[in-house]
Amino acid sequence: MVRDGRPTAVWWTAVVTQPSNRHAPLRTCVGCRQRAARGELLRVVARSGFDGQDDSWYVAPDPAGSAPGRGAHLHPTDTCLARAERSRAFVRALRHDAGARGPLHLQRLRDHLAAAAAPRPNENGSISS
Numbered sequence: 001m002v003r004d005g006r007p008t009a010v011w012w013t014a015v016v017t018q019p020s021n022r023h024a025p026l027r028t029c030v031g032c033r034q035r036a037a038r039g040e041l042l043r044v045v046a047r048s049g050f051d052g053q054d055d056s057w058y059v060a061p062d063p064a065g066s067a068p069g070r071g072a073h074l075h076p077t078d079t080c081l082a083r084a085e086r087s088r089a090f091v092r093a094l095r096h097d098a099g100a101r102g103p104l105h106l107q108r109l110r111d112h113l114a115a116a117a118a119p120r121p122n123e124n125g126s127i128s129s
């Protein structure tokens, strides 16, 4: 009872949407300087209030990518974090005036990466929800 000679529904093809990653914006990782789709990188912003001190600044993870202000992007890995730290990439990318504001603390970001890295079943698989 298989009907092979079905007329093709031509109008369907116009409705089919393109894969969403086709136009995914690329961002540059401040650690390895490689470009990757925005979804693969973690956005970070500079915030004040580290340790409850208003004049103490830190790099805050912004997984939702919605925090106001200048952001930087980073592969959420220890390797890229270490590279960015060594090259002072956060200070530059976030336009942080270390002379006036003091250093950018990275502990919050480290904690975030440590927590995010733990339950990760598939290292290079895409996260589909």
Ligand SMILES: [Zn+2]
Residues within 6 Å of the ligand: 029, 030, 031, 032, 033, 034, 074, 075, 080
């Ligand atoms: Zn990277």
